[in-house]
Amino acid sequence: MTPADLDKTAELTVWPSRSLGRSAKGHPFATLREALAAAVQAIEAENAEPWIITEEGDVLSPRWIRANTQSRALQ
Template sequence: MTPADLDRRAELTIWPSHYPAQVAKEYTFATLREALAAAARAIDAENAQPWIITEDGDILSPRWIRANTGSSRLQ
């Protein structure tokens, strides 16, 4: 992943950790940067399991998101 990828479109799916899978929420973001920020907020606030699909088709797991969403990494 390159810094330019942060400015490309991404889709975020948030799977709640305490509800059945059919209540997952899906969102589309103009940038991967926005999707990562929303995913990090969901992890912190809801203990959720966010998954991101980038414009290029890369799938970012909750573990990857947790490891790569430090505030300095999203700049």
């Protein structure tokens, strides 16, 4: 992932971590940067499982989001 990718569109889907059988709806974001910020908020506030699909079609898992949003490289 390059810094330019952070300014491309992305879709965030947040799954409740403890609610099996519930569906979740994706939410579009103007930038991957915004989607990552919302994903971090969901993790912290709801203990949720966010998944992001980038404009390029990459799928960012909750584990990837947790590991990479703690670094200054994505900010």
